Amino acid sequence: MSAEFTLRPAPSEVVRRDWRLPLVAAGVWAAALAGLYGGVVSGLVTTAVCAAVVALGRRSGRDLASAAATVAFGAVLGAGVTTAHVAARDHPGLTALTSAEAHGEAELVLRAVPKESARRPDMVIATARLRSFTTDDAVVHGNWQVLLVASGGEWLELDAGQRVVVSAVLREAEPGRLTAAVVSARGPPEAAGEPALPHRFAAHVRDRLAAAVEAVPQPEAGLIPALAVGDTSMMDPELAADFRTTGLVHLVVVSGYHLSLMVGAVLAVAVACRAGPRARVAAGAVAAGAIVVVAGPQPSVLRAAVMAGMTLLALAAGRPRAAMPALATAVLLVVLADPDMAAQAGFALSVAACVGLLLLAFRWARPLEHRGWPQGVALAVTIPLATQVAVTPLLVGLGSGVSLVSVPVNLLAALVAAPVVVLSVGAAAAAAVWLPAGELVAQVAAVPARWLIWLARTGAEVPGALLPVPGGVWxxxxxxxxxxxxxxxxxxxxxxxxxxxxxxxxxxxxxxxxxxSGGAPSGWVVTMCDVGQGDALVLPAGDAAVVVDVGPDPALVDACLDALGVERVALLVLSHFHIDHTAGIGGVLEGREVAAILAPPPGEARYGFAMVEERAGAVPLLEAVPGEVFEFGETRLEVLGPPEDLLSGTRSDPNNNSVTLRAEVAGTSVLLTGDVELEGQRALLNGGSALDVDVLKVPHHGSSFQVREFLEAAEPAVALVGVGAGNEYGHPDPGPLGVLEDGGALVFRTDEDGRITVSRNGARMEVRTEE
Incomplete structure (x- = not known):
């Protein structure tokens, strides 16, 4: 008599086998990230060192050495691929042109739909591939990833995949990415051929969906395209900020959640139609591919698409799904295909959320199920909690703040999230075929969308909803x-x-x-809020406050005002109408009484002016007049600029015609300069106004457009610079900061110091920073 049986592997062996792919993926990611910030030489060194670790690890039978060798093997792959991309990025011919800021003719293929910049109303940005650049002396050919910066409404009419020729200037790009250059367009685009069929299909779907939601009132009309295909261009900026504050932003960025819902829905229909395994896999693949094409190559979309592909392959092979290896394979393939993904925050947040779901959510749900909770209810509680825990370190490192209302808001949003996403995608699909059908489905989708809107707005109004925390790697x-x-x-x-x-x-x-908590300190003079790349300052005004500029993000300026305990604004000053000074206006107006708005004529900044005019409603809009004086308690404001005859023909007329104020707060002087540049500063010097002050708001985020005599005339004890970390403009320039420091000023900047508050107690001036 004999018996046959199979020995099960030891638990430790199962763990080692299950974690090999994640370890390889971690090595690939780390090496790609290091290679992007290094050069070809550092990449070659990394490859050699990691290859040696692999060889040594294979000889050792120890678990730790084997794990290190597995990570090193991934690092060899990542370093090798990234080094090849970096070598192409650092092409000598292109590098020479960017260093010289060469002028010429660029031939580009757009990778994404051009969009208006959130920072400047006159700027259109898009990622593109640079095929050639021709100057009077030379021509270079290649296929480099570049950032296109342009102006003009004709750019917004182009679609992804469009080949264009344009007169442009090549500039150096920020380090740490595969972007080889910044292409600054110097004219309208000249189209050269039609986009490929997938890009035309995506444009058709987006256009028909935009037409379909016209039958739906705002803000639902702007939310539905965001829920369907991640198109936030029609979404109200204040609502978008509320979605970020409450942790609902994942719903308006196409992610694994969207793909799993839609692929699952398609598979369910296929099963109901009694389709075979191959037909079900084909239907799921078509659905996933359509979403990727329409939504575009966003980091979360690519990660989710590869995971869906792995799952469909497992289904076709009749094997059970292994979620963690599928996620690791997705990371591995996406980073090897495009090492630039390794440096994108969206990709990291997407992967971290998946890791939290796989490692924590299901484990935390088991005790609740043992106590009689239905599995769906238990997971509805643990999934938002687990994903929040997983992404929090990244949010802290990025300096994005941590939402304290994210878990309860997402829990309540789960009641309608799946139906509203499916209906929104259904509206896009229906509109692409027959517009009236798309309009009908969009109207149905608007009903549950109202619940999401109410949740976002209500959650964002909770005091302390967004916890500002210090940022940085450590x-x-x-x-x-x-x-x-x-x-x-x-x-x-x-x-x-x-x-x-x-x-x-x-x-x-x-x-x-x-x-x-919160409130201004004793002897408060002025606070510069940390609003990223923009300006927002607050001064006391008796039982109210004066707010000068509002930054680009409503949530950030709102959080700053909450921290200072500001409930009423005696005067809101907008130095000019560029987006980085005006787009956050909703964060000041909502929930606060604003007596009046003081601003200059709009000039060329019509977009920002229209936005302010729409948001202001019945709040009086006053035009700044030189010599005009406002007094609020112990605070006195005198308008120094713009001049009665507005400056024209300058590098930036809206900047140079900024409202400039001299403030006296209980005996402490503050000069608030907006974005005045060379001509505007010279006009102030020649105007005979008293410019010497205790505190200077450095003009134009500390850019290079400064008049040395102006900075020396101000002779401040404290200089404040409102600037965003890693901004694409190179602000602040070290030259003006050096002039101020040589004059004895203490320079504080929001990208390094966070929120900055200046106060005076007796003869002593104090500066407090809060990251």
Whole structure:
């Protein structure tokens, strides 16, 4: 008598086998990221060192050495591929042209639909491939990834895949990406041929969906295209900010959630039609491919598409789904295909959210299921909590702030999220075939969309909804360590209740902190809010405040005003109408009384003016007049500029015609300069106004367009620079900062110091920074 049986592998062997792909993917990602910031030589060195680690690890039978060798093997792949891309990026001919800022004719193929910049109303941006650049002396050919910067409405009429020829200037790009150059267009585009069929199909779907939602009132009409294909161009800026604040932004960025819903729906229909395995796989692949084509090559879309492809292959092979290897394979393939993805925050956040879902959400749901909770309800609670834990270190590292209302808002949003996404995508599909059908489905989708809008707006109004936290790598790593410790302690049964009790007490203690914390310090003079690449300053005005500029993001200026305890604005000053000074106006107006708005004539900045005019409603809009004086308690404001005869023909007339104010706050002087450049500063010098002050708001984010005599005439003790980290303009320029420091000024900048508050107690001036 004999028996046949199969020995199961040891648990440790199963773990090692299951984690090999994730370890390889981690090595690929790390090496790609290092290669993007390094050069060809560093990439070759990394490849050689990691190859040696692989060889040594294979000889050792130890688990740790084997894991290191597995990571090193991935690093060899990542470093090799990235080095080849970096070598192409750093082509000597192109590098010479960017260094010289050469003028010539560029032949481009657009990779994405051109969109208006969120920072400047007169700027259109798009990613593109540079096929050739011709100057009077030379011509270079290639296929480089570039950033296109242009102006003019004709650019907005182009679609992805369009080949264009345009007169342009080549400039150097920011390091750390595969972007080889910035192409600054110097004229309208000249189309050269039609886009490929997939791009024409995507444009057709987007255009028909935009036409279909015209039958739906705003803001639902702007939300539906965002939910369907990630097109936020029609979405209200304030609502978009509320979605970010409340952690609902993943719904308006096509991700794995969208693909899983749509592919699942298509597979369900295929099963209902009794389709075979091959037909089901083909239908799912077509659905995933259509979403990728219409939404475009966004990081989350590519990651999700590869994961969906792996799942469909497993289905076709009749094998069970292995989620973590599928995610690792997605990371591996996407980064090897395009190493630039390794440096994109959207890709990292998408992967982190998936890791949190796979490693934590299902594990945390089991105890709830054992206590009688239905599986769907348990997962509805644990999925937003797990994904929030997973992405928090990245959000902290990026300096994006942490939403304290994300988990409850996402829990409530789950009631309608799946239906509204399916209906929105259905509206796009129906409109592409027959517009009346698309209009009907869009009207149905608008009903659950109203619930999402209410949640976003209500959640964003909660005091302390967005917790501003210090940014940077070390803060991100620190928060990851703390969260890992908490999650680890929760796995210990003896400690679980105690840890949960501590977390509950901390959460309850945060409620009064959010409701009652904040307020300006004693002797407050001026605060420069950290609003990224833009300006927003606040001064006391008795029982109210004066706000000068509002930055580009409503949520950020709103959080700053909440922290200062500002409930009423005696005067809102808009130095000029560029987006980086006006787009956040909703964050000031919503929930606060604003007595009046002071601004210059709009000039060329018509987009920003129209936006302000629409948002302001019944708030009086006053035109700044030189010599005019406003007094609020111990604060006195005198208008120094713009001149009565507005400057024209300058590099930027809206900048040079900025409202310039001299403020006196309880004996401390502040010069608020907007974005005045060379001509505007010379006009102030020649105007005879008193420019020497205690505090200077450095003009135009500290750009190079500064008159040395103007900075020396101001002779401030403290200089404030409103600037975003890693901005594409190179602000601030070290030259003007050096002039100020040589004159004895202490220079503070929001990209390094966060929110900056100047106060005076007696004869002593104090500066407080809060990252």
């Amino acid at each position: 803060w991100g790593l620190g928060s990851a360590a703390v969260l890992a410790l908490v999650v680890g302690l929760l796995q210990v049964r003896r400690l679980r209740r105690a840890v949960l009790a501590v977390l509950l007490v901390a959460g309850l203690g945060a409620v009064p902190a959010c409701l009652f």
